[in-house]
Amino acid sequence: MTATDSRLEIEVWSDVLCPWCYIGDARLEQAIAASPQADRIDVTIRTFQLDPDFPAEPTPVVDYLSAKKGLPVDQAEQMEGQVAELARAEGLAYAPNHPVQNTLDMLRLVHLGNSRGVGWQYMTAMQAALFSGDPEAFAADTLVRLGTELGIPETEIRGVLASDRYADAVRAEHDEAIALGARGVPFTVLGRRLGIPGAVPTEAYGQAIAQAWEQVDA
Amino acid sequence: MPEPVQPLTFLAADDAAVCDPVTGVCAAPDDESEVGNDDGARGEGAASAR
Numbered sequence: 001m002t003a004t005d006s007r008l009e010i011e012v013w014s015d016v017l018c019p020w021c022y023i024g025d026a027r028l029e030q031a032i033a034a035s036p037q038a039d040r041i042d043v044t045i046r047t048f049q050l051d052p053d054f055p056a057e058p059t060p061v062v063d064y065l066s067a068k069k070g071l072p073v074d075q076a077e078q079m080e081g082q083v084a085e086l087a088r089a090e091g092l093a094y095a096p097n098h099p100v101q102n103t104l105d106m107l108r109l110v111h112l113g114n115s116r117g118v119g120w121q122y123m124t125a126m127q128a129a130l131f132s133g134d135p136e137a138f139a140a141d142t143l144v145r146l147g148t149e150l151g152i153p154e155t156e157i158r159g160v161l162a163s164d165r166y167a168d169a170v171r172a173e174h175d176e177a178i179a180l181g182a183r184g185v186p187f188t189v190l191g192r193r194l195g196i197p198g199a200v201p202t203e204a205y206g207q208a209i210a211q212a213w214e215q216v217d218a
Numbered sequence: 219m220p221e222p223v224q225p226l227t228f229l230a231a232d233d234a235a236v237c238d239p240v241t242g243v244c245a246a247p248d249d250e251s252e253v254g255n256d257d258g259a260r261g262e263g264a265a266s267a268r
Binding site: 021180192 | 224225226227231235
């Protein structure tokens with residue numbers, strides 16, 4: 001293989017309801033776009049369910065924070081406001097009182113998306129809907145709409161939602177991340193050699209990409 | 219047989235922001251939490267719980 005046909009795979013473990021994944025994904029996309037080898041980088045989304053005990057119904061995040069963490073509502077609002085400001089600095093919509101809900105169905109659909117080559121796009125579309133405050137972000141019809149916009153047949157999406165398909169894959173990728181050393185998300189792995197724990201500034205993603213290419217081309 | 223997991227080299231990332239599945243907290247490093255945060259909340263970090 002010559003240097004010109006070598007490729008770099010970047011894998012990102014993420015959960016839909018992870019604000020740092022949402023922000024980190026945007027920064028990573030910027031860093032890849034700025035890379036001289038951008039057309040030879042493949043990005044694969046991996047799933048990591050942060051909290052299987054999320055409520056089964058949509059719950060405003062501030063209510064969830066105060067109930068789960070015992071935070072006063074005003075402090076929860078302040079915390080969300082800080083994250084919102086950082087998201088907006090990346091050009092991302094962020095509603096501080098967006099809904100939260102169990103993400104297993106969404107993550108199973110990300111695997112369906114990966115089977116069709118659009119898992120990354122499906123994840124980021126779900127994040128955009130959720131963090132922009134869409135009260136229907138978790139609804140089946142919304143997930144169908146986002147998926148069909150990416151070319152996934154509606155019957156396949158509804159078939160996954162009506163089954164437990166890909167649940168094993170969600171668990172397997174979670175376990176794989178832990179085995180690789182992840183202690184949270186986002187968790188980014190470049191070329192299965194270099195790991196980035198958490199969301200970092202765009203410049204740091206760029207430096208990591210350059211470092212990973214040195215290993216690919218070595 | 220599954221492929222053996224190769225140890226990764228980790229980027230030193232003191233300024234990384236991560237969601238912790240154990241605590242449920244999505245904490246930011248202090249420098250990021252300072253964005254728009256001038257009311258003395260430094261040390262709390264920009265955080266959310268997931």
